Structures are given as C-alpha cells and as structure tokens.
Amino acid sequence: MATKKELSVEDKLRAIYDLQLIDSRIDEIRNVRGELPLEVEDLEDEVAGLSTRSEKLKNELEVIEEQIKVKKNAIDEHKEAIKKYTKQQESVRNNREYNSLTKEIEFQELEIQLAEKQIKEMKASIEHKKEVIANSKEKLELKSAHLKHKKSELDAIMAETQKEEEFLSEKSAEYQAQIEERLLTAYKRIRSSVRNGLAVVSIERGASAGSFFTIPPQTQVEIASRKKIITDEHSGRILVDSALAQEEREKMEKLFSKF
Incomplete structure (x- = not known):
C-alpha cells in the first residue's frame, strides 16, 4: 500500500491509462472469439x-x-x-x-x-x-x-490468442496492484457501465475521445498539467491529455508487439 501512495498524480494517470490499454487489448481478443x-x-x-x-x-x-x-x-x-x-x-x-x-x-x-x-x-x-x-x-x-x-x-x-491473453491478464494484475484502491474501484465501475469498456480516455480535438462534448479550455489546461485526476462531467470517464496518451500508447505497442 505504501508504494501506491508514493505515486505522483502523473504516474497514477500513466498507470491507469496503461491499464486501460491492456484491458482494451484483452477485450479485443475476447471479441474475436465472440460468441x-x-x-x-x-x-x-x-x-x-x-x-x-x-x-x-x-x-x-x-x-x-x-x-x-x-x-x-x-x-x-x-x-x-x-x-x-x-x-x-x-x-x-x-x-x-x-x-x-x-x-x-x-x-x-x-x-x-x-x-x-x-x-x-x-x-x-x-x-x-x-x-x-x-x-x-x-x-x-x-x-x-x-x-x-x-x-x-x-x-x-x-x-x-491464449498466450497473449494470459500474458496481458498478468500485466493487468500488475498494473492494478500499483493503483490505489479508490481509483481502481472507480476505474472498474466506469468500465462496467460503459458499452466499449473505456474508463480512461484522452482529449482529442478539445473533446474526450468518443464524446461530442467539448472540454472547457481551462479544464484542458488542468488535465495537461497532470496535477489532479479529472473526470468528464458528461460520461464520468477519467481524462488524460493527448501527449501522455500518445507516449503510453507507444510504450504499450512495444509490449503488444511481442505477440
């Protein structure tokens, strides 16, 4: 628990977004299997x-x-x-x-x-x-x-896909262990309530990804400063800035490319 508290807000945002990318990849694999x-x-x-x-x-x-x-x-x-x-x-x-x-x-x-x-x-x-x-x-x-x-x-x-799914499930568990309980609970709750399972989204062209609602400029500045965790008032999703999202996507692509 001590390690979780030592994470900065930015590190928390990176960890929760990485977790989202991993879980989304697992969702994709399971969707391929479908019914x-x-x-x-x-x-x-x-x-x-x-x-x-x-x-x-x-x-x-x-x-x-x-x-x-x-x-x-x-x-x-x-x-x-x-x-x-x-x-x-x-x-x-x-x-x-x-x-x-x-x-x-x-x-x-x-x-x-x-x-x-x-x-x-x-x-x-x-x-x-x-x-x-x-x-x-x-x-x-x-x-x-x-x-x-x-x-x-x-x-x-x-x-x-089985080996990849098993590997990603282990990684998901690793990232979950890094995230404080309250934030992780919020992430899981949001994920289960939205159709596409996206609990953490980036700001794209002034709006949260997948939403038509514009994020006020002042809020966009706050999100980009990475000083606190901010959620979209319309969807309840956790928001990250596009630069951080791009960096984490590139990092995760290297992880996914092993398979």
Missing part, C-alpha cells in the same frame, strides 16, 4: 441430447421387438391349444363337453386375434421409431459436423 465458446457449448449440449434420445429410442425398439417375440410365442401356444381342443372334441361323450371345448377354442382364437392386433400396432410403432431414429441420426450427423467445425475454429483462435 464462439457459447456456440460450441450449445452445440455440445444439442449433440449430447440427440445421442441420448437416439439411444433411448434404440432401447425402446429392442423392448418392442422382444414383446413381439413374446406375442408370437403366445400365438403358437394358442394354436397348439386349438389343435388339442379340436382333437378332444372327436372323443367327447356329450354336448356339454363339446360346447365347453368349443368355447375354449373360441377363446384361443380371440387371444390370437388380440395378439395379432397388438403385433400389428407394435410393428407400426417400430416403423415410426425407425423413422424418428433416421431423422435424429441425420440431424446428429449435421450437428456433429457443425460442432467439429466450430471447435476447430475456436481452437485455432485460442491457440493464436
């Missing part, structure tokens, strides 16, 4: 969801096919029963026994009809599920190909 990480994440979720759905449908198919086998076996058993009861009818002693066997045969025939109806329904369900699986497979292949493309795109960008 890609989220796109990749969403595609991964979609692919996982489609894979799970396909597996579930395949399992359901296996269950239905097993049920069809059970029904077919039951039909065979009912047919055997009909043969048995028909054979028994040949040796009955009275009408009551004959009629009883006839009812058994009719019951077995009804069971066969019911089983055949259920098999027909299950086969229709299988065809429908196979159609859904085929569509899901096609969609899965398309999504997987799209995911592969997006991942390779993201990997290429990451490979290109």
